[in-house]
Amino acid sequence: MPERLHVRKTYKLYVGGAFPRSESGRTYLVDGDNAALASRKDARDAVVAARKAQPKWAAATAYNRGQVVYRIAEMVEARRAEFKSLGVPGKEVDAAVDRLVWYAGWSDKIAQVIGNANPVAGPYFNLTAPEPTGVVGVVAPASLLGLVSVVAPAIVTGNTVVVLTAAPQVAITLAEVLATSDVPGGVVNVLTGHAAETAPWLASHDDVNGLDLTGIEDAELATELERAAAGTLKRVRRPGVTDFTADPGLAPMTAFLETKTVWHPKGF
Amino acid sequence: MFDYAPAPESRSVVSIAPSYGLFIDGSFVEGKGTFKTINPATEEVLAEVALGGPEDVDRAVAAARRAFQSWSALPGSERAKYLFRIARIIQERSRELAVLESLDNGKPIRESRDVDLPLVAAHFFYYAGWADKLAYAGFGPDPRPLGVAGQVIPWNFPLLMLAWKIAPALAAGNTVVLKPAETTPLSALFFADVCRQAELPQGVVNIVTGAGDTGRYLVEHPDVNKVAFTGSTEVGRQIARSVAGTGKKLTLELGGKAANIVFDDAPIDQAVEGIVNGIFFNQGHVCCAGSRLLVQESIAEELLGSLKRRMSTLRVGDPLDKNTDVGAINSAAQLARITELSEIGDQEGAERWSPECQLPDRGFWFAPTIFTGVTQAHRIAREEIFGPVLSVLTFRTPDEAIEKANNTPYGLSAGIWSDKGSRILAVADQLRAGVVWANTFNKFDPTSPFGGYKESGYGREGGRHGLEAYLA
Amino acid sequence: MSDLRSLLHGLPGVDKVGVEARAAALGTRSVKTSAKAQAIDLAIRMVDLTTLEGADTPGKVRALSAKAVRPDPADPTCPSVAAVCVYPAMVPVAASVLRDTGVHLASVATAFPSGQAPLDVKLADTRDAVAGGADEIDMVISRGAFLAGDYTKVFDEIVAVKEACGDAHLKVILETGELGTYDNVRRASWLAMTAGADFIKTSTGKVPVAATLPVTLIMLEAVRDFRARTGRQVGVKPAGGIRTTKDAVKYLVLINETVGDDWLSPDWFRFGASSLLNDLLMQRTKLTTGHYAGPDYFTLD
CATH class of the missing domain: 3.40.605.10 (Aldehyde Dehydrogenase; Chain A, domain 1)
Structure with missing residues (x-):
């Protein structure tokens, strides 16, 4: 009996909840697999999908978003073997699951921790609360833990993201997790390929509100992207974090949160 | 008298x-x-x-x-x-x-x-x-x-x-x-x-x-x-x-181009004060000025009548006079910018109105001004004028008000005037602005964070x- | 009358903090020199010189009436006040002094200050005062009925009292200190005006909170809006707690910047006060003489 022929996976993009090929028709080889090579037009389409999904995702209750992120953790756990087969160490899969669980719990606490009731000197109710920045372009680190560590904080706070990654197998496998985790289509969009090619389009895009450069290793490219992001005064999270096993703190979440303060008089 | x-x-x-x-x-x-x-x-x-x-x-x-x-x-x-x-x-x-x-x-x-x-x-x-x-x-x-x-x-x-x-x-x-x-x-x-x-x-x-x-x-x-x-x-x-x-x-x-939204159930006399304070405070040289008045169409005429009457009592002149409400424009350059944008408002067909007021001969002055008949497409509805110039637009429903308010690259502040609590909270949630004043405007306090979207x-x-x- | 309810509850709301801030801001106006002199004389002409005490006697009322006609015996250029305001029993006494002086005679009526009496008693009270020579009647509304939502009762009473007044002018006291909210002040103002009040007045002076700037501001807005809607002009009278020239000038500023010239006259604005007059006189003397005045140089009546 000949050995059964293994069925390979085709690694496509993840945009608006679907898995399309690159509009450019381009693919590139990654460890023997063909992966879609995203183009600037894919970036454009992904921003449209992210924008479309954003208001509803932001309007979902924090409880709901927390449950969805927790569901992602459950699904990653269930795919532990697959991630390991892609070369992700078991400990890292565990850490990624734990990180997701950690962020799931933040959904309905972050506003309490960083919001404030402000004792203004007058008869006014004055409350400060965070709100999502909007659509965030994310240049993700290659590792699963790194990827989860940039995507989870951005979405648990109500943003939607366009993720650029150079590690299609891990990232698209995570996309498959997302597609089966009650994450509404368009909340996370994953483009595989070269950040140097697509990131500038996100950095200069007028309908992108934030840019996470954590996954950029080339300092010159990071500077160029930060400069381009200044065009519409995007919120930029600069590269810096390399050890994703450390306690992330609040910064990954607050980087893409706006602060809104509402005043109202108090009187009969 | x-x-x-x-x-x-x-x-x-x-x-x-x-x-x-x-x-x-x-x-x-x-x-x-x-x-x-x-x-x-x-x-x-x-x-x-x-x-x-x-x-x-x-x-x-x-x-x-x-x-x-x-x-x-x-x-x-x-x-x-x-x-x-x-x-x-x-x-x-x-x-x-x-x-x-x-x-x-x-x-x-x-x-x-x-x-x-x-x-x-x-x-x-x-x-x-x-x-x-x-x-x-x-x-x-x-x-x-x-x-x-x-x-x-x-x-x-x-x-x-x-x-x-x-x-x-x-x-x-x-x-x-x-x-x-x-x-x-x-x-x-x-x-x-x-x-x-x-x-x-x-x-x-x-x-x-x-x-x-x-x-x-x-x-x-x-x-x-x-x-x-x-x-x-x-x-x-x-x-x-x-x-x-x-x-x-x-x-x-x-910068900013804040919408000041007045609903038909607003406490109207306080809303008029809020509009005046929103745009004429500090000669309108305020980044968070309520420079776009969005008024519900059903009360627009009445509100504008009240606003004009109120504007007629503004006292423009010597900044050191304790009764002056509106002082001097800060510089010749700023005056030129305000004048230019107002002229563009005229050219684009908006209707300009100012109360009668005598401006001093020397120095830099600009009378409190409102433009009515302004639409989202007008430059005076989009660009920051940074002067005592208010653009008046109308809306029909809360959704339209929110859409127009957010339809700007800026996001510093916004105002809401209504007597209905649930409406205020829902609109405040949806406005993309860092400071939202409901039934008040241009209030500041050291304990209250200030800044934009x-x-x-x-x-x-x-x-x-x-x-x-x-x-x- | 459900129309009345929809009218009153359809009025725009009042934001407490906003109206108080506006009143306070107008209170910072600086009125000096010639403007102050003008303001003081106008304020004197707007005073309803008032005594409403159980201890009032003919002697007291006679003295007060004389002072109303010639507030500063040392200065013939000093104007008379607008009116004397007394209890109905004192009306004939005051009338005997004020006849042909141009100073009006106001009487409180309708079971002042509580208003808690049957309507026929209130009407008799009113007719007596008018018969005794009062040409202005200051009535109180039934705050209890108003707060219970029985607007029709309040309305009907005002209409009836107005009729009992005949030619006398009717001032309707809202007793704003008992109404609880500024929204109610606006509603009560409209209720009184709709029922035929010639003036709306803040207070009896007999409850802890009397006239305030924000309450008067709301009432001025009400008369302004009422005229715009109906064409009929109604006067405003803050009463109680206005004791200094500085206070009075703040009220004049309020008129000036809310309703303007049309109300800057004793025909349309009054101060219900007693001790205010002497302070106005002292300030007036300071402006004429250039030095500060002392209370011993003004009559205490």
């Missing part, structure tokens, strides 16, 4: 020297050149002020760097006491500083006396108390100062913007080099004297006067760790570009949030 006689505040409470140097390392020193600052209400020269060049900025940053070692090492409780001292001195000198501010800026003494100066003192009081409580501010158990802060402030609230910059910076343990606006340098120079009176250690606060280039030297200086800027979105953009890749922490408080900038000034900009 009942005309108020002139009631001028006495100028004699403030003594302005003929010339001022840069305040570096605790002393006034000469700069590279000089420029003149004038009273915009009379065009009279108030003083000659040093123009800071690159070497001057170098000296100031070096002084701040030297001072940082010991200032950041001081126990927070000691830094706090310096800031409390400063707050007290400002309170005691508030009449003098208010008159000075009105002279150099053109704002009515009623506002500099009742708004600017009380808020300046309150801001120092508020942040003074934080200096020894930083570990409780929510930024980790041992937050550290950043180093030298380069701060560039605008001309609309000169001393208040200085307070917003310097108070949190010093409380957190940073030292500063501050550049006041070219047209309003004097109150910052008087503040230098307040620092000396408080015996603040040399070099902790340095004031470098000058124009745009001076500010550029400062924000681009390699030994500056933190840049804070309040001003136009265009300059903010340039600063964000220049800071890219340097690792400097940056906060920007930029989108192209209105990032970072917050005021409140616990305001410390974040100055801590690592």
Whole structure:
């Protein structure tokens, strides 16, 4: 009996909840697999999908978003073997699951921790609360833990993201997790390929509100992207974090949160 | 029938020297050149002020760097006491500083006396108390100062913007080099004297006067760790570009084109006051001014009638008269900008209205103005005018109001007027703006974070949030 | 009358903080020199010189009436006040002094100050005062009925009293200190005006909170809006607690910047006060003589 022929996976993009090929028709080889090579037009389409999904995702209750992120953790756990087969160490899969669980719990606490009731000197109710920045372009680190560590904080706070990654197998496998985790289509969009090619389009895009450069290793490219992001005064999270096993703190979440303060008089 | 006689505040409470140097390392020193600052209400020269060049900025940053070692090492409780001292001195000198501010800026003494100066003192009081409580501010158990802060402030609230910059910076343990606006340098120079009176250690606060280039030297200086800027979105953009890749922490408080939304169930008389306060406070030289009035179509005519009647009682003129409501435009350049955009409003077919008011012959003046029949496509509905000019638009439903309010690259502030609580909260949730005033407008407090969404900038000034900009 | 309810509850709301801030801001107006002199004389001409005490006697009322006609015996240029305001029993006494002086005679009526009496008693009270020579009647509304939502009862009472007044002018006291909210002040103002009030007045002076600037501001807005809607002009009278020239000038500023010239006259604005007059006189003397005045130089009546 000949050995059964293994069925390979085709690694496509993840945009608006679907898995399309690159509009450019381009693919590139990654460890023997063909992966879609995203183009600037894919970036454009992904921003449209992210924008479309954003208001509803932001309007979902924090409880709901927390449950969805927790569901992602459950699904990653269930795919532990697959991630390991892609070369992700078991400990890292565990850490990624734990990180997701950690962020799931933040959904309905972050506003309490960083919001404030402000004792203004007058008869006014004055409350400060965070709100999502909007659509965030994310240049993700290659590792699963790194990827989860940039995507989870951005979405648990109500943003939607366009993720650029150079590690299609891990990232698209995570996309498959997302597609089966009650994450509404368009909340996370994953483009595989070269950040140097697509990131500038996100950095200069007028309908992108934030840019996470954590996954950029080339300092010159990071500077160029930060400069381009200044065009519409995007919120930029600069590269810096390399050890994703450390306690992330609040910064990954607050980087893409706006602060809104509402005043109202108090009187009969 | 009942005309108020002139009631001028006495100028004699403030003594302005003929010339001022840069305040570096605790002393006034000469700069590279000089420029003149004038009273915009009379065009009279108030003083000659040093123009800071690159070497001057170098000296100031070096002084701040030297001072940082010991200032950041001081126990927070000691830094706090310096800031409390400063707050007290400002309170005691508030009449003098208010008159000075009105002279150099053109704002009515009623506002500099009742708004600017009380808020300046309150801001120092508020942040003074934080200096020894930083570990409780929510930024980790041992937050550290950043180093030298380069701060560039605008001309609309000169001393208040200085307070917003310097108070949190010093409380957190940073030292500063501050550049006041070219047209309003004097109150910052008087503040230098307040620092000396408080015996603040040399070099902790340095004031470098000058124009745009001076500010550029400062924000681009390699030994500056933190840049804070309040001003136009265009300059903010340039600063964000220049800071890219340097690792400097940056906060920007930029322009705005706030919607002030009036629903048909609004408390109408207070709404009219809010509209007036929203756009004519400080001659409309306010980044968070309610410059777009969105009024529900069903009450538009009635509301505009009330607004016009109310505008007819505005008293425009001598900033030092205690009964003046609207003072002078800050500069000839700003007047030209307001005039130009208003003419564009005319050309684009909007209908202009101003109450009858006599404007002084000398100085820079612009009558309170509203444009009706404005649509989202008009430039006066999109661009920041930064003057006493209100664009009036209408809407039919809450969804339309929100859509129009958010339909701008800016996102600094917004107003809502309605007697229905659930509507206010729902609309406030959906407005993309950093400060939302419901049934009030243009209220400020040191405990209340201020700052924008989108192209209105990032970072917050005021409140616990305001410390974040100055801590690592 | 459900129309009445929809009218009153359809009025725009009042934001407490906003109206108080506006009143306070107008209170910072600086009225000096010639403007102050003008304001003082106008304020004197607007005073309803009032005594409403159980201890009032003919002697007291006679003295007060004489003072109303010639507030400053030392200065013939000093104007008379607008009116004297007394209890119905004192009306004939005051009338005997005020006849042909041009000073009006106001009487409180309708079971002042509580208003808690049957309607026929209130009407008899009113008719007596008018018969005795009062040409202005200051009635109180039934706050209890108003607060219970029985607007029709309040309305009908005002209509009936107005009729009992004949030619006398009717001032309707809302007793704003008992109404609880500014919204109610606006509603009560409209209720009184709709029922035919010639004036709306803040207070009896007999409850702890009397006239305030924000309440008067709301009432001025009400008369302004009422005229715009109906064409009929109604006067406003803050009463109680206005004791100094500084206070009075703040009220004049309020009129000036809310309703304007049309109300800057004793025909359309009054101060219900007693001790205010002497302070106005002292300030007036200070302006004429250039030095500060002392209370011993003004009559205490």
